Amino acid sequence: MTRELLAGLDAGTSSIRTLLFDRGGRPVAVAAAPTHTRHPSPGWAEQDARETLRLARLTLSRALRTDAARNARVVGLGITNQRESVVAVDAESGKPLSPLLLWHDTRTEAIAREHAQGGWARRLWRSGGLPLTTYPSAPKMVWILRHSPEARAAARSGRLRFVTVDALLAHDLLGRSTVGPAWITDASNASRTLLFDLDRGRYDPSALDHFGIREEWLPEIVPSFGTDLGSVAGMGPEPLPLRSLLGDQQASLLGLTWGTPARAKMTLGTGAFLLSRGRPGYDAPRSGMIRTVLWQRSGAAPEIGIEGSVGTVGSFLDWLGPTGLGLFRDVPEMERRAARARPGDESFLPALGGLFAPYWDPHQRGHLSGLSLDTRREELARAALDGVAHRVADVLEALSADGNGPPATWIVDGGLSRSRFLLQRIADLSGRTLVRSPLTEGTAWGAALAAGWGTGLASGQDIPARGRNRAGPSRIRPSLSRTASRRLRERWRGSVGLPSPPT
Numbered sequence: 418m419t420r421e422l423l424a425g426l427d428a429g430t431s432s433i434r435t436l437l438f439d440r441g442g443r444p445v446a447v448a449a450a451p452t453h454t455r456h457p458s459p460g461w462a463e464q465d466a467r468e469t470l471r472l473a474r475l476t477l478s479r480a481l482r483t484d485a486a487r488n489a490r491v492v493g494l495g496i497t498n499q500r501e502s503v504v505a506v507d508a509e510s511g512k513p514l515s516p517l518l519l520w521h522d523t524r525t526e527a528i529a530r531e532h533a534q535g536g537w538a539r540r541l542w543r544s545g546g547l548p549l550t551t552y553p554s555a556p557k558m559v560w561i562l563r564h565s566p567e568a569r570a571a572a573r574s575g576r577l578r579f580v581t582v583d584a585l586l587a588h589d590l591l592g593r594s595t596v597g598p599a600w601i602t603d604a605s606n607a608s609r610t611l612l613f614d615l616d617r618g619r620y621d622p623s624a625l626d627h628f629g630i631r632e633e634w635l636p637e638i639v640p641s642f643g644t645d646l647g648s649v650a651g652m653g654p655e656p657l658p659l660r661s662l663l664g665d666q667q668a669s670l671l672g673l674t675w676g677t678p679a680r681a682k683m684t685l686g687t688g689a690f691l692l693s694r695g696r697p698g699y700d701a702p703r704s705g706m707i708r709t710v711l712w713q714r715s716g717a718a719p720e721i722g723i724e725g726s727v728g729t730v731g732s733f734l735d736w737l738g739p740t741g742l743g744l745f746r747d748v749p750e751m752e753r754r755a756a757r758a759r760p761g762d763e764s765f766l767p768a769l770g771g772l773f774a775p776y777w778d779p780h781q782r783g784h785l786s787g788l789s790l791d792t793r794r795e796e797l798a799r800a801a802l803d804g805v806a807h808r809v810a811d812v813l814e815a816l817s818a819d820g821n822g823p824p825a826t827w828i829v830d831g832g833l834s835r836s837r838f839l840l841q842r843i844a845d846l847s848g849r850t851l852v853r854s855p856l857t858e859g860t861a862w863g864a865a866l867a868a869g870w871g872t873g874l875a876s877g878q879d880i881p882a883r884g885r886n887r888a889g890p891s892r893i894r895p896s897l898s899r900t901a902s903r904r905l906r907e908r909w910r911g912s913v914g915l916p917s918p919p920t
Contacts, residue, residue, distance in 0.1 A: 495868030643715030672863025704818030705775025762787030765804030
């Protein structure tokens with residue numbers, strides 16, 4: 418009997434990866450390639466959409482040509498992607514008309530302020546789930562229209578499309594084999610634009626009018642999974658069905674919690690993203706959190722979740738280390754030095770590109786306080802890791818704003834989940850138990866899992882938990898009293914000049 422596999426194409430910020438999984442969630446083949454991010458001006462972050470397309474095809478082709486794929490049948494492909502990033506394209510040719518503006522790009526700060534006037538910030542947060550900052554896609558679309566003559570010309574001729582990475586890849590990979598419209602996105606990605614009405618499950622006409630964006634400039638919204646979207650030809654011995662589109666953090670939640678009672682996950686990577694199943698009546702604007710579509714199964718209404726994000730986590734530690742100041746070789750060295758640190762007043766605020774949840778302050782910049790002649794690299798390492806842990810604790814505290822509190826246990830993945838020191842500090846400062854996932858590819862597995870929905874390979878709660886738990890979960894419990902952790906939290910906030918999170 419031919420073995421059946423599922424494919425997950427993960428188009429992230431720092432790399433693009435394609436993985437093949439068996440039905441237990443075990444990766445049997447992987448192909449990866451790094452991406453290149455340009456910073457033309459301070460705060461700007463962009464990529465070349467043509468490189469995104471090239472690397473997606475390259476990694477998919479390589480994975481499908483491995484020995485594991487030759488002796489198996491790949492029954493479905495799922496795409497997962499960095500979310501708020503957006504690019505303008507020619508609807509007929511697919512040619513990019515602008516750079517791909519990344520989710521953490523801050524060039525739209527003035528545009529966001531302009532469109533937040535007259536109560537629109539709160540109104541859009543309630544309907545679209547996101548704060549009106551540089552984070553969502555809509556202000557980026559406005560910036561492109563103002564600065565790209567090619568995009569304006571395409572708009573006049575009816576050929577303009579603003580697309581997120583899922584739509585960009587789906588159009589390129591499917592070509593003319595698409596089952597439905599030429600340009601498609603799913604609700605999890607559409608809900609990151611600030612142009613989506615979470616209650617009605619469609620684009621919001623008043624939001625479109627407010628930003629001057631026409632609905633025909635946007636891809637059509639299709640289910641996240643449970644339907645055929647078309648086939649990818651020329652990559653393997655037979656066409657590969659594209660069966661799901663899903664934002665990366667939503668895919669991670671699906672992959673990490675499938676078949677378990679867990680309802681929340683924390684990804685510690687370039688940034689930190691905390692995502693949980695939604696709670697009725699949650700007041701996201703008051704708490705500084707985001708409401709977002711988790712996914713939409715075919716024939717069902719979108720499921721809603723609550724999310725909090727910290728913009729600079731791994732990128733902050735890299736800046737202190739190998740890619741910036743060179744104070745440390747890597748995070749393991751930081752851990753070793755932090756463990757030897759003497760008591761001191763050093764405090765870091767890791768906000769290299771403004772503050773995300775729950776403050777949403779694009780003007781805030783990172784800073785270090787409490788230096789003395791006794792400060793060594795050991796104390797700086799401890800302050801840096803503690804600063805990251807405090808920012809994650811900020812989000813966990815704000816998630817309690819509705820009085821019910823966030824889940825007591827969080828499944829953690831991402832590159833920094835390997836840092837036992839960091840996880841223990843997050844647990845201590847937040848009072849939450851963390852379970853380190855043994856899955857190293859939870860996001861790609863979530864995309865593949867979604868692609869398997871309805872194929873018989875992943876049609877219900879039949880995905881065996883052994884694929885997830887074979888290494889045994891690593892549970893990190895708080896080791897400090899609540900009184901001690903509150904004292905540390907208050908001291909840190911005073912040192913870096915932050916108020917308490919909303920309560």
